[in-house]
Amino acid sequence: MPHRFDPSPSSRDAVAATLRAAGCVFAEDEADMILAAADGDPGAVDRMVTRRAAGLPLELVVGWAEFGGRRILVEPGVFVPRRRTEFLVEQALALAPDASAVVDLCCGSGAVGAALAAALGAVDLHAADVDPAAVRCARRNVAPLGGHVHQGDLFDALPARLRGRVDILAANVPYVPSDEIALLPAEARDHEPRAALDGGTDGLDVLRRVAAEAPAWLAPGGHVLTETSPHQARAALTVFTEAGLDARLAICEERPARVVIGTRR
Known part of the structure; x- marks a missing residue:
């Protein structure tokens, strides 16, 4: 034997x-x-x-990460979902418990979309990422829940039929300022794609692009949610407000997490 x-x-x-x-x-x-x-x-x-x-992150060693009570499959070269991001999912579900159309933008492994779909049940779920490796990984997590994964740059990846119909737009965009990437823990800095971390000079470049187009994709009363850091929260709120969204900040000190929420008027 x-x-x-x-x-x-x-x-x-x-x-x-x-x-x-x-x-x-x-x-x-x-x-x-x-x-x-x-x-x-x-x-x-x-x-x-x-x-x-x-030094390889534990999640990449064992091939999965726990997120929202689920095992999310992860692969080398794909952003590992953080447990603090569960707060973003919780906020989305509290705001739109009857959501029928959900988008997970900058989806990485698809953890946020998978968690939302699992909680909402029958939902039109779409996840998108510019990175082919992330798209492949996200399909493994999203497809079993009936979701669709698209490759492309932000909203360019989404089906046109979703315009004006999205109830929850989860956009966990990269928000680390470029010159602070070197200060990140080695597990992130050395093993996750820079594009999933680098938010430009002030960390808000991708957020500005999302905010500019979000109102056209959201349903009336729909919500866009994104994670941010304590020192960026005020500026992120301003970005959403200037895009014509009603903006507020949700805070969870325990995890800790900060989520900026924009609602279509």
Whole structure:
């Protein structure tokens, strides 16, 4: 019979010790995830521990990230969804619990769109990203929920029939100022696409483009939601207001998260 890896306490301890030595703060929890993902294959454990100890994000090591109570499949070269972004999903659902048309713009893995579709049920879901790798990954997460994924630059990727019909426009755009990319944690800086992080000189370049076109795509009373940082929140609100949207800021200090919400008048 082939050898089966025994996930005994000593094996878990050995994995956790290696991860801890590599600087992983939650080494025991990560060890449990790696052992579960390896499914009894000692070679897989060795490979995953080696990759994690070398600095690869845990989500890319095991192939998934937890988001909104779901396992979102992730792949190398694709932005890993952050748990704080669950706050954006919660805000969208509170604003439009009966939404019928949802767009996940700059979708990355499609985590936001998948979480919204899972909560809303029968919904016309469309996700879009300019990066082919993100589009491929998003399809794995969105298609099982009946959603559609499109490749292209922002609204250019979307079907024209959605104009004026979108109830929830989730646009988790890149918002890190270009000269602050080097200050990001290595897991993001070294393993995620720069286009998914870099928001231009002040971090608001992509947000301005989204805000300028959002009113034409939103249904009457529809909402556009985007994440921002504490020091950008005031400027982001101004961007939405100048685009003709009613704008407000939602804050969750616990995660922490800040979401700018624009509503079509």
